[in-house]
Amino acid sequence: MTGEGATARPLRRVLPRARRFLRRRRRPLTRLAAFSVLESAQTFLGGYGVARALDDGFLAGDTATGLLWLAAGAVAVIAGGPVVRGVFRHLADLVEPLRDGLLRLVVTRALREATTGDGRTDAGAVSRLTSQTEAARDGFAGLVLTARTFGVTLLGTVAGLVVLDPLLLLVVLPPLALGSLLFCLSLGPTALRQHRSLEADEALAAGFGATARGLRDVVACGGERQRADEGEALTDAAEAAARSLARWAALRPLTLGVAGQLPVVLLLVCAPWLLRGGVSAGELLGALTYLTQWLLPALNTLAQALGTAATRLLVVLDRLTHDPYAAPDPARPDPAHVPETAVPETAAATPPEPAPYAYGTGTGARVGPRVELRGVRFAYGPGARPVLDGLDAVVEPGECLAVVGPSGIGKSTLAALTAGLLTPAAGQVLVDGRPPLPPERGEPALRRVLIPQQAYVFSGTLRENLLYLCPDGAPPADVAASARAVGLDPLLRRLGGLDATVVPEALSQGERQLVALARAHLSPAPLVLLDEATCHLDPAAEARAERAFARRPGTVVVIAHRLSSARRADRVLVLDGLRALSGGHRELLDSSPLYRELFGHWEAPRV
Numbered sequence: 001m002t003g004e005g006a007t008a009r010p011l012r013r014v015l016p017r018a019r020r021f022l023r024r025r026r027r028p029l030t031r032l033a034a035f036s037v038l039e040s041a042q043t044f045l046g047g048y049g050v051a052r053a054l055d056d057g058f059l060a061g062d063t064a065t066g067l068l069w070l071a072a073g074a075v076a077v078i079a080g081g082p083v084v085r086g087v088f089r090h091l092a093d094l095v096e097p098l099r100d101g102l103l104r105l106v107v108t109r110a111l112r113e114a115t116t117g118d119g120r121t122d123a124g125a126v127s128r129l130t131s132q133t134e135a136a137r138d139g140f141a142g143l144v145l146t147a148r149t150f151g152v153t154l155l156g157t158v159a160g161l162v163v164l165d166p167l168l169l170l171v172v173l174p175p176l177a178l179g180s181l182l183f184c185l186s187l188g189p190t191a192l193r194q195h196r197s198l199e200a201d202e203a204l205a206a207g208f209g210a211t212a213r214g215l216r217d218v219v220a221c222g223g224e225r226q227r228a229d230e231g232e233a234l235t236d237a238a239e240a241a242a243r244s245l246a247r248w249a250a251l252r253p254l255t256l257g258v259a260g261q262l263p264v265v266l267l268l269v270c271a272p273w274l275l276r277g278g279v280s281a282g283e284l285l286g287a288l289t290y291l292t293q294w295l296l297p298a299l300n301t302l303a304q305a306l307g308t309a310a311t312r313l314l315v316v317l318d319r320l321t322h323d324p325y326a327a328p329d330p331a332r333p334d335p336a337h338v339p340e341t342a343v344p345e346t347a348a349a350t351p352p353e354p355a356p357y358a359y360g361t362g363t364g365a366r367v368g369p370r371v372e373l374r375g376v377r378f379a380y381g382p383g384a385r386p387v388l389d390g391l392d393a394v395v396e397p398g399e400c401l402a403v404v405g406p407s408g409i410g411k412s413t414l415a416a417l418t419a420g421l422l423t424p425a426a427g428q429v430l431v432d433g434r435p436p437l438p439p440e441r442g443e444p445a446l447r448r449v450l451i452p453q454q455a456y457v458f459s460g461t462l463r464e465n466l467l468y469l470c471p472d473g474a475p476p477a478d479v480a481a482s483a484r485a486v487g488l489d490p491l492l493r494r495l496g497g498l499d500a501t502v503v504p505e506a507l508s509q510g511e512r513q514l515v516a517l518a519r520a521h522l523s524p525a526p527l528v529l530l531d532e533a534t535c536h537l538d539p540a541a542e543a544r545a546e547r548a549f550a551r552r553p554g555t556v557v558v559i560a561h562r563l564s565s566a567r568r569a570d571r572v573l574v575l576d577g578l579r580a581l582s583g584g585h586r587e588l589l590d591s592s593p594l595y596r597e598l599f600g601h602w603e604a605p606r607v
């Protein structure tokens with residue numbers, strides 16, 4: 001999860017720019033302040049008029065005077081119209097340059113990206129030019145207006161209370177100052193938590209987006225458990241961030257209560273003392289009018305604006321002013337990459353299950369799980385014709401079985417059933433005597449890897465790609481040995497070593513298959529299923545990769561792309577739709593017309 005430093009970064013980036021911008025706008029700011037002082041006369045008369053209306057008018061039996069004072073307050077509001085117009089005019093002088101500056105920045109950057117010719121395009125420029133700059137302008141204007149209104153109200157209220165009776169100020173000022181101070185102190189931590197929550201949400205969205213995009217490959221590579229753990233870690237982080245934000249946000253009503261409502265309560269509680277001290281009933285009501293009619297609403301609006309609108313403004317400003325193509329900060333991992341490469345803390349903290357076999361580069365005895373298919377029937381849909389029906393087959397521990405048969409006969413279906421990706425409608429698939437668990441139920445340790453035709457390579461270093469199926473990591477010597485064994489060395493040298501960054505789309509299909517093969521070779525999985533996983537390699541490279549898997553301890557099932565794979569395997573399974581025959585290459589040439597026919601059609605390269 002991102003740390004405090006990372007969450008504070010947008011604040012640190014935006015605040016100096018904001019200060020510079022405001023320093024250059026002294027004139028409109030001064031004019032705005034001058035109009036605001038005029039406007040505070042409205043607030044002043046709002047409370048003072050009520051006090052005089054009561055004391056000099058209604059309580060003194062002079063209703064006309066009372067009504068006149070009330071009317072004075074109303075006239076002040078109406079006369080304030082031109083003042084408000086002036087405020088908006090000077091507000092425009094402040095916020096329009098902000099939008100112009102942001103537009104200039106976005107256009108300059110988009111043009112630079114379009115003309116540097118490095119192939120990167122700033123796809124978000126249109127959104128930044130339109131909605132985001134408008135959002136920044138509106139947000140800034142709203143914030144200035146709210147802060148200004150609060151300042152005006154506070155000024156009018158304090159002036160009114162001093163004129164009515166300084167004793168009133170003695171009661172009102174302490175809780176108002178204390179509440180405001182507490183509120184200001186809570187702003188920083190709340191903003192930090194808001195950013196942390198936003199970042200956690202974004203990381204969550206990026207993580208699940210990446211999973212959704214690569215779902216097929218994740219399943220094919222047997223990475224469901226790792227993905228599920230990563231997803232859970234991201235969800236937990238987002239939840240923790242939201243809870244932390246909620247705790248700080250809950251402080252806000254408390255501070256507002258101290259600043260806005262406690263003075264009202266204190267005024268009422270101290271009313272007898274105030275009245276004895278010379279404060280009149282009208283002055284008391286005037287003070288209450290200041291608090292309830294003016295100060296409290298202004299305080300609430302300000303708190304709301306600072307709590308939500310200001311944070312949103314900060315995020316938008318940061319997005320607009322921060323160069324997305326600037327050199328990345330090494331302290332900040334790219335959220336889009338985190339789920340692809342990182343082993344989640346929860347997984348790392350869980351002690352690994354004792355591995356039943358030794359894998360990787362060893363050359364020991366032929367060990368591995370026994371795979372058994374008993375009377376397996378499978379159809380893609382309830383009414384569909386079964387692809388496999390009554391299929392019996394066995395792969396002995398440590399054996400390499402090649403599966404051959406015409407196109408569409410069900411070879412990949414058999415691989416997917418063995419991997420646990422599909423469940424038979426009838427019969428049983430057993431790996432070491434147990435049905436392979438479907439991916440969503442996962443198994444604690446990586447038991448099998450299926451490499452499909454379309455190899456999965458992600459953006460990251462070669463090392464990260466190779467270690468993707470090694471939740472507990474692997475010694476560097478094993479990584480290098482697996483790369484060498486499957487024939488990845490030339491690509492490794494060309495890219496500049498294990499720490500070179502891989503751009504998946506810049507690799508050929510065969511190179512991608514080599515990366516996937518090295519990854520499976522290095523993985524601790526005791527059962528490897530190669531579903532035409534070498535189809536883009538030339539015959540010599542295919543032979544090298546298959547020999548590497550034959551030397552690796554474990555059971556291997558190869559869905560053969562060329563007959564040469566069948567010749568190298570310990571045994572061959574021929575699927576012909578009605579029955580399955582298994583045996584050695586020579587044996588099948590004698591016993592299986594289909595195998596003979598396939599052999600006749602296949603080119604048998606000499607490698």
Ligand SMILES: Nc1ncnc2c1ncn2[C@@H]1O[C@H](COP(=O)(O)OP(=O)(O)OP(=O)(O)O)[C@@H](O)[C@H]1O
Binds near residue numbers: 380413
């Ligand atoms: N997801 C699916 N939904 C419906 N039918 C499918 C699906 N996948 C495969 N099939 C059908 O099941 C049959 C067996 O397909 P499968 O891919 O297992 O054959 P295959 O022997 O591996 O073929 P190939 O050698 O061409 O890859 C085919 O008729 C295919 O059209």
